Each structure stands twice: as structure tokens, then as C-alpha cells.
Amino acid sequence: MVNVRKLPILLGTLIFVTAVALAGCGGGNAVNGSQGASPNSSNGSEPAAETAAPANEGTDKEPVTLKYTFWGSPQEKKAVEEATKKFTEKYPWITVNAVHIPESDYDAKLTAMVAANETPDAGYVHGELGEAWQKEGKFINFNEMFAKDTELKKEDFLDYIWFNGDDPSYTWGISTAGETFALFYNKDLFEEAGVEMPPAKAEDAWTWEQFVEAAKKLTIDKNGKNATDQGFDKANIKQFGVSFENWYGPVMAHIVNNEGDLVSADGTKFALDQPEAVEAIQRLADLINVHHVAPNPVQAKSIPSQAVALQSKLVAMSMHGQWINLDLGAAKVNYDIGVLPKMKRSVAMGISGVSAMFKSTKHPEETWLLTKFLADPSGALNLYRDGLWMPTLKKWYTDPALVAQWAENNPSHPPGFKEAFLNNLLNNSTPSPVYYVKNFGKVSSMAFSALDPVWLGKQSADEAMKEVASKVQPEIQGRYGR
Known part of the structure; x- marks a missing residue:
């Protein structure tokens, strides 16, 4: 997310959907809502005021129809549609036309809507497109709406989730959800290998060396030897100790743990060529090419998703985003969650896609x-x-x-969730660069695509980042106010 995707960036899920069809749920795999949610309806635990309106509310108001655009899997589509129906139950004079658009087509179709004066009233927006449009003043300022609202304050939300414009007083978007990264693991594989489970609290996080040693013991070749055994066959691995994706989100989560950044603190210089960032990137690459505990990019293509990798025991650990709790819980995987291993620190890097309100709406209050x-x-x-x-x-x-x-008493939130995700994001978090780096889409695309030869072991992180630095530097435009 919620693309953060980034936000974006993402794995297909057809194989997983097939695998868990009997369990009644399936999903995709991407930040900000590119995964699916269970179609189960509410269990009635919500406060009644949130699901039903007073009988006479809205009877004297003119009917209003809002258009809301979003992406996501079929399950998320169903959940968002159910949510907008509940909204109409509370506000009977407002009907919501929830328009689902595949994420791969989203920017093109949204841009076409805007050009044709058919702009939605609100919806998901990729950060890169939103950043361009906020310069044109296309969005309602959240700060102005909060100033008029008597029920809700900006301080009621997590601190890092706001997307600000060139004017520090202009907040054009909000994170669609809270999202971050942690260490998922298959408990059965840890027990079989006799390896201690990773800690869930940040203050107890494994050192990088402890993490690598555990990953070696959990990497098994076709003959049953692990990566610490003499005669281990690195060319024929049947179970990897760990896996991770190499889009900017998971990689930046480790860079910030080593106190690195995408741009310098003053917003003037490219920073992935600095020692803190280079060291973090190289450590990740070494998991593949030195320690042989993580799949290389070619091997990773045979893995449908990180959730499937854990479920099918192709990997013992996955450094990934909280959204795969959806798939793991639906498939009844025996898993738990630890915090990411620390470098200089272990923090939760907040990330998400954006939800925004368009200034062209004829119904700002209802929006x-x-x-x-x-x-x-x-x-x-x-x-x-x-x-x-x-x-x-x-x-x-x-x-x-x-x-x-x-977050309790359900298969999608195992015991480690509260510490590794909930408390960590609330009390020990830092924002992803998507929130504060100007021209983020261009800068991140150029920088992280330059890492392809690093993951293949053909170039060091230091060489790759120094080589691309001169190309990226002209694209550095500063940082937005936090």
C-alpha cells in the first residue's frame, strides 16, 4: 500500500488463490491494498453507531452520489464495496459509486478521468502521481478539513502518515493504512532445525550476525545438509533460510535500520552511495551470493509470493510487510513474527499508498x-x-x-504481531522516503533499478551506487516538510 508502492511492486497470487481456495480466501501481495481481504462480513463487534444511522438522519437532505476509485484483489474489492454500503447506511442521502480499477491500469485510467473532467471525488492515488498533481493543486487540503471538524483531529492519527506538499501547510494525502516490515517465520521449520525463534521486541532484536547464523541452519540442500555443514550443496537448495523482495520498500527498511537514507538530511544530495546505505544493501546481497541462504532473482521467480514460500516451506523466514498476514492466516500456516534483525538499530519503517480527496468534487463535505x-x-x-x-x-x-x-484471537495475528508490528509501528517508527523525498518516483526508480547486478552478484553495492549517483543527483529536488 496500499501501495506504497511503492508503491508498488508486486507479486501475482493466482497459485496461492488456488492453493487456499478450500479455505475460502485468497489474495494478492502488495503494499496498500494490493492484497485481498477476507470476504467475511462483520461479526457485529463494531459499535452500532458506526454501522447504522438514526432512522431520520438525512431524510431532509438532497441526494448525493460520490465516485471512489481504488485498486486491489477481488477480496479487497468486496471489502471496500461492503464498507461503502455501510457508509450509506449511516448517511442515507449519500450513495458511493465504488470504482475498482486494476493497479496496473490505475494511473492511466485515473489520468484519463481527470483529463475528461470525470475526476473521482476521492480514492487511492499512487504517491508518484499524487506528488505531481499536488503541485497543480488538485487535492483538498486535509488541514483545512480538520480545522472545521469537531469530531476528529489530525493528532488522532499516527504521526508519520501524512503526504505534504511544497507548502508545509498543505497536506494532500493520508496513508490508506498503517504498514511496515518484520520477520515472518514458519514455526515448524524452526522446531525441526532446533533453532531459537526470533524475538518480537525491538530491544531484543537479533544482531545481523545472529540472524545470518540462524538462516544458515535453516537453509537445507537436497541431501539434508544445512549451510553450516561441510559438503553443503549450494547449487541444489530445497529450503532457503530467508527470502526478501528487492523493491525499494524492503530494501529501505534495512537501510534505515543502518541509519542510512535515500537523500541527505538537508535534501541536497543522493545518499544511497553513503557508507550506511551501501553496507545495508551489501549485507542483503550477501545473503544471496555469499551465505547462500536466500534465493537469487532467478530462483525467486519460481516462488509465487512470500506467503506461499512460507506456507509451502520453500523458505523458513521472510522479511516482508504486514499485509501477508492475510494470506498466511487464511491458509492456517503455523507461523509467527519477529522484528527485523538490527544493524545499528531495529525500527519500523512506515510505508503505504495514499488516499486523497479531489478538489474538483462538487461535494467536499460528503467527500x-x-x-x-x-x-x-x-x-x-x-x-x-x-x-x-x-x-x-x-x-x-x-x-x-x-x-x-x-488484532487478537484470529489466525492472521499470531502472538508476535503485537510487539513486532502494532507496538513497533506506534512507538518505534520512522517514515519511508516516499513521504518526504521530492521527485521520489524518479529518484527511487533510478536508484533501485541500478541494484539489479548487485542481487546477481555481478557488482558490489558500493560500485553500483557510486556509478548511478551522478545520474540520480540532478533529480534530487529536496525534502517535503515533515
Whole structure:
């Protein structure tokens, strides 16, 4: 997410959907809602005020129809449509036309809508496109809406989730969900190998050396030898100790753990060629090419998704985003979660796609009501309970009764979730560069595509980043206010 994707970036899920069809759920694999959520309807635990309106509310208002655009798997589509129906139950005079668009086509179709004066009232926006459009003033300023709202304050939300414009007082977008990265692991494989489970608390995080040693013991060749054994066959591995994806999100999660960044603190210089970033990238590459505990890019193509890799025991650990809780829980995998291994530190890097309100709407007040409603998990609790999203409202992290509604007693939130994800994101987080680096899309695309030969072992991280630095530097335009 929620593309953060990044945000974007993503794995297909057809094989997994087939594999878990009997379990009644399937999903994709991407940040910001490119995964699916269980189609299960609400279990009735939400406050009644969130799902039903007073009988006479809205009877004297003119009917309004809002267009809301979004991407996501079939399961997420169903969940968002159910949420917008609940919204209409609460606000009977407002009908929502929820328009689902495949993520691969999203930017092109949204751009065409805007050009044809058929702009939606609100919806998902990729950060790169949103950054360009905020310069043209296409979005409603969240700060202006909060200033008029008597029920909700900006301080009610997680601190890092805002997308700001060139004017520091202009907040044009909000994270669609709370999202970050941690260390997922198959408990059965740890028990078989006699390896201690990774810690869930950041203060207890494995050192990088401890993590590598565990990954070696969990990497098994066709003859049953692990990567610490003499005679280990690195050319015929049947089970890898760990896997990770190499788009900017997972890689940056380790770079920030080593106190590196995409651009310098003053926003003037490319920073992935600096020692902190280079060391973190090289450590990841060494998992593939030196320690032989992670699949190389060619081998990774045979793995449908990180969730499937854990479920099918192709890997013992996956350094990935919280959204794969959806697939792991639906498939009833015996898994748990630890924090990422530390370099100089172990922190949660917040990431997500964007939700925004378009300034061209003829119904700004109703669009604000919809945006607030969708930001509250009560409106679509299954998106959170089934593992796809984490909330953006702080109270859903701090109020035990609310936490129990989504993060307890369900297969998508194992014991380690609260420490590794919930508490870590709330109390020990830092934002991804997508929130503050200007011209992020161009800078990140150029920088991370230059790492392809590093993952293949054909170039060192230092060589690759120094080589691309002169090309990226002209694209560095500064940082947005935090």
C-alpha cells in the first residue's frame, strides 16, 4: 500500500488463490491494498453507531452520489464495496459509486478521468502521481478539513502518515493504512532445525550476525545438509533460510535500520552511495551470493509470493510487510513474527499508498465524511482483522477493547504481531522516503533499478551506487516538510 508502492511492486497470487481456495480466501501481495481481504462480513463487534444511522438522519437532505476509485484483489474489492454500503447506511442521502480499477491500469485510467473532467471525488492515488498533481493543486487540503471538524483531529492519527506538499501547510494525502516490515517465520521449520525463534521486541532484536547464523541452519540442500555443514550443496537448495523482495520498500527498511537514507538530511544530495546505505544493501546481497541462504532473482521467480514460500516451506523466514498476514492466516500456516534483525538499530519503517480527496468534487463535505469513515476500521473491520491493513488511528493501537476487535484471537495475528508490528509501528517508527523525498518516483526508480547486478552478484553495492549517483543527483529536488 496500499501501495506504497511503492508503491508498488508486486507479486501475482493466482497459485496461492488456488492453493487456499478450500479455505475460502485468497489474495494478492502488495503494499496498500494490493492484497485481498477476507470476504467475511462483520461479526457485529463494531459499535452500532458506526454501522447504522438514526432512522431520520438525512431524510431532509438532497441526494448525493460520490465516485471512489481504488485498486486491489477481488477480496479487497468486496471489502471496500461492503464498507461503502455501510457508509450509506449511516448517511442515507449519500450513495458511493465504488470504482475498482486494476493497479496496473490505475494511473492511466485515473489520468484519463481527470483529463475528461470525470475526476473521482476521492480514492487511492499512487504517491508518484499524487506528488505531481499536488503541485497543480488538485487535492483538498486535509488541514483545512480538520480545522472545521469537531469530531476528529489530525493528532488522532499516527504521526508519520501524512503526504505534504511544497507548502508545509498543505497536506494532500493520508496513508490508506498503517504498514511496515518484520520477520515472518514458519514455526515448524524452526522446531525441526532446533533453532531459537526470533524475538518480537525491538530491544531484543537479533544482531545481523545472529540472524545470518540462524538462516544458515535453516537453509537445507537436497541431501539434508544445512549451510553450516561441510559438503553443503549450494547449487541444489530445497529450503532457503530467508527470502526478501528487492523493491525499494524492503530494501529501505534495512537501510534505515543502518541509519542510512535515500537523500541527505538537508535534501541536497543522493545518499544511497553513503557508507550506511551501501553496507545495508551489501549485507542483503550477501545473503544471496555469499551465505547462500536466500534465493537469487532467478530462483525467486519460481516462488509465487512470500506467503506461499512460507506456507509451502520453500523458505523458513521472510522479511516482508504486514499485509501477508492475510494470506498466511487464511491458509492456517503455523507461523509467527519477529522484528527485523538490527544493524545499528531495529525500527519500523512506515510505508503505504495514499488516499486523497479531489478538489474538483462538487461535494467536499460528503467527500470528507466518506474519507473519515474509511479511515476508521469500524467501517471495514475485516480488512484489518483478516490481516491486510493496520489502522491509521492511534486509538486502535492503544484501546484494549478496540485492539481486541482486530488484532487478537484470529489466525492472521499470531502472538508476535503485537510487539513486532502494532507496538513497533506506534512507538518505534520512522517514515519511508516516499513521504518526504521530492521527485521520489524518479529518484527511487533510478536508484533501485541500478541494484539489479548487485542481487546477481555481478557488482558490489558500493560500485553500483557510486556509478548511478551522478545520474540520480540532478533529480534530487529536496525534502517535503515533515
